[in-house]
Amino acid sequence: MTASLPRIALLGAGSMGGAILAGLLASGAPHGGITVTNRTAAKADPLAGDGVDSLALERDPAANRTAVRGAGLVVLGVKPAMIGDLLDEIRDDLTPDVIVVSIAAGVTIATMEGRIPNPVLRAMPNTPSLVRLGVTGLAAGPRVTPEQTAVARALFETVGAVIELPEDRIDALSAVSGSGPAYVFLLMEQWTAAARQLGFDEGDARLMVEQTFRGASELLAGSDVDPAELRRRVTSPKGTTERAIGVLEEGDLVGLFGRAMDAALERARALSRGEA
Numbered sequence: 001m002t003a004s005l006p007r008i009a010l011l012g013a014g015s016m017g018g019a020i021l022a023g024l025l026a027s028g029a030p031h032g033g034i035t036v037t038n039r040t041a042a043k044a045d046p047l048a049g050d051g052v053d054s055l056a057l058e059r060d061p062a063a064n065r066t067a068v069r070g071a072g073l074v075v076l077g078v079k080p081a082m083i084g085d086l087l088d089e090i091r092d093d094l095t096p097d098v099i100v101v102s103i104a105a106g107v108t109i110a111t112m113e114g115r116i117p118n119p120v121l122r123a124m125p126n127t128p129s130l131v132r133l134g135v136t137g138l139a140a141g142p143r144v145t146p147e148q149t150a151v152a153r154a155l156f157e158t159v160g161a162v163i164e165l166p167e168d169r170i171d172a173l174s175a176v177s178g179s180g181p182a183y184v185f186l187l188m189e190q191w192t193a194a195a196r197q198l199g200f201d202e203g204d205a206r207l208m209v210e211q212t213f214r215g216a217s218e219l220l221a222g223s224d225v226d227p228a229e230l231r232r233r234v235t236s237p238k239g240t241t242e243r244a245i246g247v248l249e250e251g252d253l254v255g256l257f258g259r260a261m262d263a264a265l266e267r268a269r270a271l272s273r274g275e276a
Contacts, residue, residue, distance in 0.1 A: 005155055006072025007032035011064050011086060013047060013054075014038075016103055017077025019130035023159030025050055026132055035067040065093045073099045073151060075123075080104040080271060087115040094118055099148050101155075105174060106271030109141040109167055119144040121152050122167060124174050125159065127181050134160030135180075137173035171272065175264035183260070188213060 013021050013036040021036060035053040038044040044056035055063035068074050068090045078086055083104050094100070094116060101121045102112060112120045121144055125136040136156040140149045149164070156162045165173060188209050195205035220227060235241045 005029060005031040006151065007070055008034045008155070009067040009071035009074045010034065010036040010077055011067060011074065011090075012037065012077030012079075012082075013043070014077060016125060016127065016129075017075065018047075019127050019134070020075065020077070020103070020125060020156075020159055021047065021052070023129045023132045023134065024155070025052070027158035029154075029158045032072065035071070037063045037067050064090050068093050068098070071098060073101065073155060075155075076100065076102040076104060078104065080106050083107045083112065084115060087112060091116050099144070099151055101152050105178075105268060108272060109139070113141060113143065119148050121149065122170055123152070123156060124170050124178050125156060126177050129156075129159035132159050135177040136160060136162050137170050137177070138162055138164050139167040139170050140164070141167075171265055171268035174268050175261040179261075179264050183257075184213075 008024075008031060010017055010021055017036070021034070024031075024034070031051075033053070034051060035055065036044070036047055037055045037057060038047070039057045041056040041059055044054045046054075048054040053067075055067060057063050060066065064086065074090070074094070076083060076086060083102060087100075096117060098118055099121070100112065100116065100118045101123050103123050103125060105124070107122075109120050109122055120141040122139045122141075123136055124138075125134050128134045129136070134156070136159070138149070138153060138156060140152075153162050153164070163173065192202075192205045192209045195208060196202065200208070216230075220230060223230060231245070235245055
């Protein structure tokens with residue numbers, strides 16, 4: 001059982017913040033209460049209940065300040081461009097020992113420490129946190145104690161695996177696992193389209209691709225060998241799979257993935273530099 005978490009304030013429960021909230025609730029981890037904020041009542045109201053207080057800024061412009069009072073852990077789930085103003089808004093309502101964790105891409109710990117005196121961490125979760133199969137990169141700032149890092153880690157462990165790393169590795173992690181679900185979905189999308197070209201209808205094509213992907217992932221998770229070895233076991237010499245794999249390798253799949261992640265990494269660095 002995960003250690004009990006302090007009261008949590010989640011400021012901005014959009015796609016990623018909402019995934020963290022849903023995963024946390026599904027985990028059943030004990031906590032001191034959760035308060036979330038959103039801009040509109042339409043987004044806030046469905047989140048209320050199950051121990052969650054959900055506040056709408058359109059009803060209460062001071063909702064963010066209300067949410068952080070009494071919290072031990074504050075998660076910043078707003079867009080990167082909004083982080084500075086949000087920190088200015090809540091600064092006077094943060095007690096010195098409140099842990100602040102940002103999930104905003106590109107906003108550095110130093111930038112946030114320049115606005116508040118609190119211990120600050122950066123986290124980079126991915127959307128499978130919604131089903132408690134996420135990967136979260138976690139980087140602690142210089143003001144953060146090991147005990148405070150452990151509290152932040154405990155939060156994200158309720159929604160998946162956690163990798164602690166230096167802040168200068170966060171962007172690289174984002175390129176691999178943060179953007180990773182989109183790579184998987186694109187692969188499955190194109191794989192399904194190829195199945196349709198072989199004459200299968202949409203339902204059967206999706207079933208084959210999605211079940212095969214899920215089954216292969218489970219095989220890997222339960223195996224003591226790496227993906228390359230499992231691939232070799234499926235690939236009979238001079239067989240159909242070998243012929244298909246050869247086509248993919250001729251297309252420089254490794255190089256393509258490398259270039260894609262390099263592009264994601266450069267974009268993350270541009271965001272860190274404040275570029276639009």
